[in-house]
Amino acid sequence: MSILFQISWRNIWRHPARSGILMGAIIVGTWGGILVAGWGNGLIEQRVDYLISTELSHGQVHHPEYRAEREPWMTIPDAESILAYLEGDERVQSVSPRTLSEGMARSPVTTSGVRIHGVHPEKERATTALYDRLEKGDWLGDEFRNPVLIGGQLADKLRLEIGNRLVLQFQDIDNEITAGAFHISGIFRSASSDYDERNVFVKSDDLSALIAGETFYHEIAMSLTSSDQADGVIADVNERFPDVHAQTWHELSPEIRYIAAYSGTLTYFLMAIIMMALAFGILNTMLMAIFERMRELGMLLSIGMNRIRVFAMIMLESLMLTFSGALAGILLSVLTLWYLGDRGIDMGMFADGLAEFGFDTITYPFVTAGEFFGIVIIVIFAALIAAVYPAIKAFRLNPVEASKE
Amino acid sequence: MSIIRTENLSKIYNPETVPVHALRDVSITIDEGEFTSIVGPSGSGKTTLLNMLGGLDKPTSGNVFINGTNITEMSDSTLIDFRLHNIGFVFQHYNLVPVFTARENVSFIMLLQKKSRKVMAERADKLLDEVGLGDRKDARPKEMSGGQQQRVAVARALASEPRFILADEPTANLDSASAMNLLDIMEQMNRNNGVTFIFSTHDQRVIDRARRVITMMDGAVDSDEYHNREKAATGGGGQ
Numbered sequence A: 001m002s003i004l005f006q007i008s009w010r011n012i013w014r015h016p017a018r019s020g021i022l023m024g025a026i027i028v029g030t031w032g033g034i035l036v037a038g039w040g041n042g043l044i045e046q047r048v049d050y051l052i053s054t055e056l057s058h059g060q061v062h063h064p065e066y067r068a069e070r071e072p073w074m075t076i077p078d079a080e081s082i083l084a085y086l087e088g089d090e091r092v093q094s095v096s097p098r099t100l101s102e103g104m105a106r107s108p109v110t111t112s113g114v115r116i117h118g119v120h121p122e123k124e125r126a127t128t129a130l131y132d133r134l135e136k137g138d139w140l141g142d143e144f145r146n147p148v149l150i151g152g153q154l155a156d157k158l159r160l161e162i163g164n165r166l167v168l169q170f171q172d173i174d175n176e177i178t179a180g181a182f183h184i185s186g187i188f189r190s191a192s193s194d195y196d197e198r199n200v201f202v203k204s205d206d207l208s209a210l211i212a213g214e215t216f217y218h219e220i221a222m223s224l225t226s227s228d229q230a231d232g233v234i235a236d237v238n239e240r241f242p243d244v245h246a247q248t249w250h251e252l253s254p255e256i257r258y259i260a261a262y263s264g265t266l267t268y269f270l271m272a273i274i275m276m277a278l279a280f281g282i283l284n285t286m287l288m289a290i291f292e293r294m295r296e297l298g299m300l301l302s303i304g305m306n307r308i309r310v311f312a313m314i315m316l317e318s319l320m321l322t323f324s325g326a327l328a329g330i331l332l333s334v335l336t337l338w339y340l341g342d343r344g345i346d347m348g349m350f351a352d353g354l355a356e357f358g359f360d361t362i363t364y365p366f367v368t369a370g371e372f373f374g375i376v377i378i379v380i381f382a383a384l385i386a387a388v389y390p391a392i393k394a395f396r397l398n399p400v401e402a403s404k405e
Numbered sequence B: 001m002s003i004i005r006t007e008n009l010s011k012i013y014n015p016e017t018v019p020v021h022a023l024r025d026v027s028i029t030i031d032e033g034e035f036t037s038i039v040g041p042s043g044s045g046k047t048t049l050l051n052m053l054g055g056l057d058k059p060t061s062g063n064v065f066i067n068g069t070n071i072t073e074m075s076d077s078t079l080i081d082f083r084l085h086n087i088g089f090v091f092q093h094y095n096l097v098p099v100f101t102a103r104e105n106v107s108f109i110m111l112l113q114k115k116s117r118k119v120m121a122e123r124a125d126k127l128l129d130e131v132g133l134g135d136r137k138d139a140r141p142k143e144m145s146g147g148q149q150q151r152v153a154v155a156r157a158l159a160s161e162p163r164f165i166l167a168d169e170p171t172a173n174l175d176s177a178s179a180m181n182l183l184d185i186m187e188q189m190n191r192n193n194g195v196t197f198i199f200s201t202h203d204q205r206v207i208d209r210a211r212r213v214i215t216m217m218d219g220a221v222d223s224d225e226y227h228n229r230e231k232a233a234t235g236g237g238g239q
């Protein structure tokens, strides 16, 4: 058997340029494909991290119907004990209780629908990345009475500046329309201008005073030591506090569910397309090789090499060609990912000003071990597809080919 | 004792479309130790006949017996194995494996026969010496002349210790000096070791050296003559 490996390997190098180019294409194809897939993974992870850090946190607690109805009276019963419980859990890094209201923001120029987040300044700052996204002004402090943080997009629309007065209008606990005057203490800019137009942040004490005259919460957001802990922590909260509904980050966002489901698929899809294209190249080269070698293969059958061996010899030739190229490509991609996974790919070079919009411009590409396993399966599958047909052609050859003119 | 016997051998190519009667009722017997040439003009059926004798192709009708066994009834895989152990082949185009050295080309067939490494190495060495390529054992085909390549092919055919060797136009691609040299070697193997050779040719000088000449014409045997040549092989073998 080892002699078959030897012949096949030598046969590959009969046409060094032809096989070299094909092998080069396989190396570049697998390397490039894995790298792009890794980059995609990095971007997805970055997006998920972004959503967790700004909008979702790792988990949230609400009144069971709040997310569907958003009625002001759907507050969290006994929020204090839930907060105390979460703060005592070592898996929890920080918690941020919030008072929420759907309302209108009014300036002398125009009016705009907004979601008002009443937050505890220190706790919110410890839990989300909103503070990092402040573009102008300061965090919710004591400089102004009723301070408010608004997004850059809303500030532009309402033509407001730091220190200007903004009237927020919303329903109180008895469903009466009420309003309060707030002062802009800071302007933030996130990755989404839509988010920036529709969300404003005030102190929860200020907001709940206007809604009910006492402090209460609609939402508790939590940041955990690791996103993997979310399922466990949330399950524990739900078990301990049956009157509330706690959800993990992936339960909270359909977008995240969607992209997480597609991230692996994308990698395999990309690799399958690349490998299918390469398989055609391999198939073509091997058919050419067989066509050129009709007389020699006929001779081998004539002198007594059995058809199974001839089949195996051609299979081995295609497979060795593919696997050596793919192996080199995979090793190269492991090295590249190892390097880039550490240093990151800085897209700031390609797209100016992304950072201004709250985008993190450095992406850290990665490919999971499971994905590598899947890629290897795809490579093997493509190699077999490319190898079988030429080998069958050789298997069926007539020994009289040897003496044909 | 006869090693090959054909019985009303006929071959029609493309019987359905454009039938070509390549062989018509050929019945011949070849004995052990013969040095026989199949001659005839191009298209007379020499290659077709040799392919039938070697079990490379099946006749349309008739039978081929080798040592009393009817090979036309064998399955494809049995026949391949039968060829491996009984028949040696030499082709017009040498048909060496280009990625093998002379030694590897000769050894390969013994590898297929599952001979031991030691036997293989010794026999390949001995045969290459005998065909006068003692100093080209590690050369690849493209580093050798046509005559040298064809001598490797003869050594390869002998390596499997076949009952007979079929050579289809073995000298057609060689210059006359190389052709005569090859004939010298074949003749020597025949005389000294009793190897049976059946070779086709249309070269008169090659025909002159055969002891039996079977002439084909339009797929049928036109004449079958024995040349009682006592003239010894000129100048001996390779070296």
Ligand SMILES: Nc1ncnc2c1ncn2[C@@H]1O[C@H](COP(=O)(O)OP(=O)(O)O)[C@@H](O)[C@H]1O
Pocket: B013, B014, B020, B021, B022, B040, B041, B042, B043, B044, B045, B046, B047, B048, B049
């Ligand atoms: N595979 C084939 N298909 C159809 N006709 C063939 C085939 N091989 C040979 N022939 C025909 O059969 C006849 C005998 O051919 P061949 O045995 O090659 O003769 P030779 O070797 O004496 O030149 C020729 O007419 C040739 O054209």
Ligand SMILES: [Mg+2]
Pocket: B046, B047, B048, B168, B169
């Ligand atoms: Mg011929």
